[in-house]
Amino acid sequence: MRLISLMLCGIFILFGCGSDETPAPIEQMPNYFPDAVGSRWVYRDADGSEWTREIIDGTDTHGVGYKVFNYTPPVSETELNSLKPDAFRVTDSQIFFIIGEKIDRYVQNEIPVLLQDEFEGLDLDIVIEPITHPEFVFFQLPLTPSFQWDAFRTDVNGSIVLQNLVLLQFPFAVHISVKGEVVAAEALEMPAGRFEETYQIEYRTEIARTLLSEETETTQLHQTVWFAPHVGIVKIEDEGGVTELIAYTFPQTIEE
Numbered sequence: 001m002r003l004i005s006l007m008l009c010g011i012f013i014l015f016g017c018g019s020d021e022t023p024a025p026i027e028q029m030p031n032y033f034p035d036a037v038g039s040r041w042v043y044r045d046a047d048g049s050e051w052t053r054e055i056i057d058g059t060d061t062h063g064v065g066y067k068v069f070n071y072t073p074p075v076s077e078t079e080l081n082s083l084k085p086d087a088f089r090v091t092d093s094q095i096f097f098i099i100g101e102k103i104d105r106y107v108q109n110e111i112p113v114l115l116q117d118e119f120e121g122l123d124l125d126i127v128i129e130p131i132t133h134p135e136f137v138f139f140q141l142p143l144t145p146s147f148q149w150d151a152f153r154t155d156v157n158g159s160i161v162l163q164n165l166v167l168l169q170f171p172f173a174v175h176i177s178v179k180g181e182v183v184a185a186e187a188l189e190m191p192a193g194r195f196e197e198t199y200q201i202e203y204r205t206e207i208a209r210t211l212l213s214e215e216t217e218t219t220q221l222h223q224t225v226w227f228a229p230h231v232g233i234v235k236i237e238d239e240g241g242v243t244e245l246i247a248y249t250f251p252q253t254i255e256e
Contacts, residue, residue, distance in 0.1 A: 035088075038251040069086060086098050107128060111160065115212075127161055133154050160212070170211075175208040176208075177205070178204065179204050192245040198235075203224075207220075224238070
């Protein structure tokens with residue numbers, strides 16, 4: 001009997017007999033591309049202005065789950081920047097940015113500016129034909145230097161309507177394509193800290209516009225991004241200068 005009692009006591013001691021203590025929560029590293037609601041990044045542009053990106057919500061479209069970004073201050077509707085998506089989704093091997101509505105907003109606002117001299121003083125409406133935009137492939141795993149991929153490709157067609165008259169319509173077409181390439185892997189010192197592992201990714205964007213059935217006008221843009229695993233975008237360089245990550249916070253996750 002005494003032997004049994006000693007054995008039971010030993011078992012109770014081993015598994016915390018009589019203890020009211022709760023095991024300390026274990027903080028886990030964020031996902032390779034952080035996607036927890038509440039994740040927040042603060043950036044500083046070349047002109048010294050700051051802006052914030054935060055994951056505020058999750059949504060479901062046709063059975064596909066997305067996370068929604070909120071920007072402070074809000075992103076300009078005339079800005080076509082695929083690195084500031086409205087939403088995104090993460091799979092085991094790819095990161096997709098949702099920029100379809102951004103493309104439509106850009107076209108709706110950009111074309112009247114391009115045609116303001118030709119139709120000065122006239123009411124001008126832009127009608128876009130319905131289209132399901134593809135997703136922008138931010139990157140795919142594994143990230144390997146020299147790897148290239150087609151990040152985005154879409155055609156936007158529609159009509160320019162003058163004075164709200166059906167007979168005064170002119171077709172237009174906008175073709176947008178983006179190619180990505182992992183250029184290098186390197187350590188990087190930033191205002192937000194030192195990152196021992198970042199991947200330098202280049203995106204080459206081509207925008208071809210055909211307005212009023214005339215010649216096609218092409219614009220080329222170039223963006224370079226430095227991505228740190230488990231942190232996100234830490235640096236962006238484009239025609240406007242350099243944008244740097246100056247702070248970031250992620251909600252604590254608990255291992256149950």
